[in-house]
Amino acid sequence: MTRDDEYLSSGAYAINALSADEARAFEQALAASPELADEADELSATATLLGLATAPVEPPASLKASLMAKLAETAQDAPASPRASTPPSALAPSPSTTTSALPAETSPEPLVADRPAGVPLSPVAAKAQSRWFTRPMGVLVAAAAAVALFVGGGVVGNALTSNTPSTSQDASASSLAQIFSAADVKSTHSSIEGGGQATVVWSGKTGAAAIVAQGMPSLPSNKTYEAWFINGSTGVATPAGTFVPGGDATTWHVLSGTMTTGDTIGLTVEPAGGSQAPTTNPILAVSSAA
Amino acid sequence: MLGLIRRLLVDHAQSEEVTQEVFLEIWKTAPKFDTERGAAMSWILTMAHRRAVDRVRASQSGHDRDLKIGIRDLEREYDQTAETVEIRIEHERVKRAMGQLTELQRQAISLAYYGGYSHSEVAELLHVPIGTVKTRLRDGMIRLRDEMGVTK
Numbered sequence: 001m002t003r004d005d006e007y008l009s010s011g012a013y014a015i016n017a018l019s020a021d022e023a024r025a026f027e028q029a030l031a032a033s034p035e036l037a038d039e040a041d042e043l044s045a046t047a048t049l050l051g052l053a054t055a056p057v058e059p060p061a062s063l064k065a066s067l068m069a070k071l072a073e074t075a076q077d078a079p080a081s082p083r084a085s086t087p088p089s090a091l092a093p094s095p096s097t098t099t100s101a102l103p104a105e106t107s108p109e110p111l112v113a114d115r116p117a118g119v120p121l122s123p124v125a126a127k128a129q130s131r132w133f134t135r136p137m138g139v140l141v142a143a144a145a146a147v148a149l150f151v152g153g154g155v156v157g158n159a160l161t162s163n164t165p166s167t168s169q170d171a172s173a174s175s176l177a178q179i180f181s182a183a184d185v186k187s188t189h190s191s192i193e194g195g196g197q198a199t200v201v202w203s204g205k206t207g208a209a210a211i212v213a214q215g216m217p218s219l220p221s222n223k224t225y226e227a228w229f230i231n232g233s234t235g236v237a238t239p240a241g242t243f244v245p246g247g248d249a250t251t252w253h254v255l256s257g258t259m260t261t262g263d264t265i266g267l268t269v270e271p272a273g274g275s276q277a278p279t280t281n282p283i284l285a286v287s288s289a290a
Numbered sequence: 291m292l293g294l295i296r297r298l299l300v301d302h303a304q305s306e307e308v309t310q311e312v313f314l315e316i317w318k319t320a321p322k323f324d325t326e327r328g329a330a331m332s333w334i335l336t337m338a339h340r341r342a343v344d345r346v347r348a349s350q351s352g353h354d355r356d357l358k359i360g361i362r363d364l365e366r367e368y369d370q371t372a373e374t375v376e377i378r379i380e381h382e383r384v385k386r387a388m389g390q391l392t393e394l395q396r397q398a399i400s401l402a403y404y405g406g407y408s409h410s411e412v413a414e415l416l417h418v419p420i421g422t423v424k425t426r427l428r429d430g431m432i433r434l435r436d437e438m439g440v441t442k
Contacts, residue, residue: 008421011428016343017402017409043428044336046435049384050403051294051335 006036014043179208192216193283200286204261210254216245226270227255228278232262242274262289295342308345312338346406387437395430398423
């Protein structure tokens, strides 16, 4: 390949339009030219945006179930370097986190133990669930994969880049993976009044819920977004944590506290620091009733 | 992810198979993933696209695909992207950026990325030399990169 040929192939390479042989030749050229490597990286990132533009498809329950079963039987590779593995202590919720974390997330046992005796997990599902959060580093990426699979499209954004404080993100990724791996996970996609989109995911059995938000406007510093569990029969709202959305980037927010099936998951704008009861009308309300 | 794979593989059973394959590969290699190399999402989608394209090319029906169908479906494919604009901001960004391309650049990129065609197949479809297709793909991708403000 001449230098010109190499440069000409960068677009085709980024969208997988080269044959296997040509792709190998291009990759060799990449190693020799940092300039070309930069261009290829940028065009690959551009190709990712094309991928995000496809319409999300809700995977059938059968696919989710068979995936979970297979995870239990698939061994994970060993981490490449010490940096790639997060010590278990890093999974402890950080006090400074804006994302509330569930107390149960550092250990898989409570989830299984909380299950009513009459509804045992199948051994395979239990194994799959424990794998979801006993591998600290894997779980961060697995959570991203779960979001990609179950929510569709352009999720994660700043939540998974290394320049965010990793502790709270690791913890919330673990909680999120826990929700997605629950046997009865449900999700609803809705628009937020005032701007933005939200996918609310929850599991009635584990009482855990999360909001995956995108495009929510920033609030002035004296205001905050606050989530609520609103009891289905009494109408009483219990605070479920305050959070700062990521603007255009998609971020997830695992709610604090325990949801009861039938609760409505709500979101309001409250004075900074949050309120004990909602003081404004909800901008999002999703019922978890079956 | 399933949406992207299904776009490339019309057959639902096949797209679920590939989704499963990609998901398991992600699961298996997740501990090796170096988060500093870029967002996980990008890695996942890149892998999903590559696997789906491999599948399209490997299957006999892939080789026998009526190239005319590719052309006929092109406009429909692009319209589908436009229809989903309301759902996600990414759609809006991509649609706007795609609008800045020349018709020929847009055709080449849509066929290659969403259709899974190789550059030589795209050349055959559009009746232009391979070198021209490479140029269009590169110029088009660079234009998209600039329109969407993608930087390292």
